[in-house]
Amino acid sequence: MLDSKQCQAFLAVAETGSFEHASLQLHLTASAVSLRVQALERQLGQMLLIRGRPCQTTPAGEQLLQYLQRQRFMEQNFLQNLQGKQANSEFIKVVIASNADSLATWLLPSLQHTVIQQQIALEIRIDDQSLTHALLEAGQAHACISVEAQPLRGCAAKALGYMRYKMVATPTFIARWFKHGVSRQSLMQAPAVIFNQKDHMHQNVLLKLHGLTANSYPYHFIPSSEAFVHAIHRSLGYGLVPDLQLGAALELGELVEILPEAQTDILLYWHHWQQQSTPLQQLTQQICQNSQRFLHPV
Template identity: 55%
Template sequence: MLSSKFCEAFLAVAESGSFDAAAQRLCITASAVTLRVQALEKDLGQILLLRERPCRVTQAGQQLLEHLQHQRLREQNLLQQFMGQSSQHEFHQFSIATNADSLSTWLLKVLQSTLIEHNIALKLSLDDQTQTHQLLETGLVNACISTESSAMTGCEVHYLGQMTYRMVATPSFVERWFKDGIHRDALRHAPAIIFNGKDLMHHQVILNLFGLNQQSYPHFFIPSSTAFVEAVHLGLGFGLVPEYQIGDDLQSGKLIEIMPNAKTEMKLYWHHWKQQSALLQQLTIDLLEKAQHQMNE
């Protein structure tokens, strides 16, 4: 059996990045943290931490870290299921991984009544929709929104709905950069708006339709859904934007859909552990009932 004190010390260092910070978190001395981590490494016969600034876990350390984080999350779920709320002022807390567009458009609206009625506080982690399931797999979150359609071991997956993306720009941007139409040469010079380096939707559309890779044209990285749309409105570039955010702007003419064949449908799925608390199960039920309607408004 692994020593809980030794594991607690290792977890604190791995998550805080230093022995001093871990000592403050555990209310013990830094030397005591060091001794506990060394004892754990001796017991396992593995170096778990690289003593750098900040400290980094080794491959073996990463395996142990994921195990301990997953174990902690399962224990929290079990305690909530057994104990519930002890007073009206206490909140249940769940960790959920989501993509930024879902968070900025429909997610909180869908969950609003459930969160308020049951006193639930969410710890939200943001990542690309193709990466969020890895946070669930490593035990860092209770559930996630992902484009992955297959259930992972020990998990269940449910279809949520789809988000529609359209390639848009302002009329003045079109007049400046695409006055003679949209073609390869024009796209080599017109700036694009892309969420971040993990966001491959824009890259794949331009590559498929025009044979241009991301290095072939100027582009902004704007890793905020609201700032992304604002940048398009300001005429800084053109980009793939959720239809949910710009329906009125397309109707009013503030934005123009410049590539109808670039329309992209992104299917989203809800993943959660098979063993979950009754309250998280209720959150799942409410989410599944309302998500598709909200995304298709």
């Protein structure tokens, strides 16, 4: 049997990144936390942490971390089902892993009613839509929005709909960089706007359509959905924008779709643990219904 206090110490260090921060969280001395982690490592016969700044988990430590995080979520769900609310709060905490574009557009309107009615305290964790399911697998989220169709073991996945992206730029930008049309040569010169280093959608499109690799054209990294669109509106570059964020910009001529064949539809899925509390069940039901108002149908 694993010792609960030793596991608690390990979990605190793994999540905070240091023995000092873990000691503050647990109201212990750093040396006491260290002794508990060492005792757990001796019991398991494995090094669990690489001591550093910050501390990092070894492969064995990562397995234990995922196990303990899942166990914590299962306990939270059990208590919420049994008691209705957490003992020290009127609110139920729900962690959702989401891509930034969903959070900036349709996610909160889809959840609004249940969040208010069920007194849910949301914690949204942002990552690329191809990586959010890893947070669910690691036990760091109750549910996630992902492009992965296959559910994890112990989880269920439901298709929500397609998020559509269009390649756009301002007339001013087009007049400067694409005055002779959008071609392979002009794309090699014009600056693009890309969300961050994990966002491969833009480079995949240019590689497919024009054979351009990511190092063959200039680009800005703008890691905020709202600032990303503002950058394009300010003629800093061109980029793939969700149609939910375009509004009337195309109709008003503020933005122009420069490469219609670059239109990209990303199918999003809602992943959640099969064992859900009643509020989480209602949250799942609502997001599956309301996402159809915003996303393109499957």
